[in-house]
Amino acid sequence: MPHVITRHCVGTCDTVCAQVCPVECIHGPIAHATLRSVPAAERGVRFPGVQLYIDPDECIDCGCCVQECPVSAIHMDCDVPLELRDDIEANARFFGRRRR
Ligand code: SF4
Ligand code: SF4
Structure with missing residues (x-):
């Protein structure tokens, strides 16, 4: 029953969650250092759709990432809001995993 990052990360994507994750299992299509190098106000424009x-x-x-997210984008998979359920599959797909 893993945690899931929903689409609400898009436009903020500040990588704070990844910095606190003890097993380094949070990744995206753009390197964390690259995302952090761009001012927050420009990140959504420079990296549209990226999360x-x-x-x-x-x-x-462990849940460490949940409280760090400034836009409350992270949920345990069983608690993902109905309208965001597709994001569970999107997280698994990014890593070439099958949804558990
Ligand atoms: S719940 Fe813990 S292990 Fe899972 S992504 Fe968040 S910080 Fe990492
Ligand atoms: S802390 Fe939230 S907004 Fe920032 S990268 Fe993680 S999920 Fe996205």
């Missing part, structure tokens, strides 16, 4: 994802096979469900 981070959680590897469902590596997440140990």
Whole structure:
């Protein structure tokens, strides 16, 4: 029952969650250092549609990332709001995993 990053990460994508993850299972299509090098106000324009994802096979469900997210984009998969349920599959797909 891994945690999931929803589409609400898009436009903020500040990588704070990745910095606190003890197993380094949060990644995205753009390197964390690159994302952090761009001012927050410009990140959404420079990287449209970009978000981070959680590897469902590596997440140990510690929950450390949840409270760090400034836009409340992270949920345990069983608690992902109905309108965002597709994002569970999107997280698994990014890593070439099957949804658990
Ligand atoms: S719940 Fe813990 S292990 Fe899973 S992504 Fe968040 S910080 Fe990493
Ligand atoms: S802390 Fe939230 S907004 Fe920032 S990268 Fe992680 S999920 Fe995205």
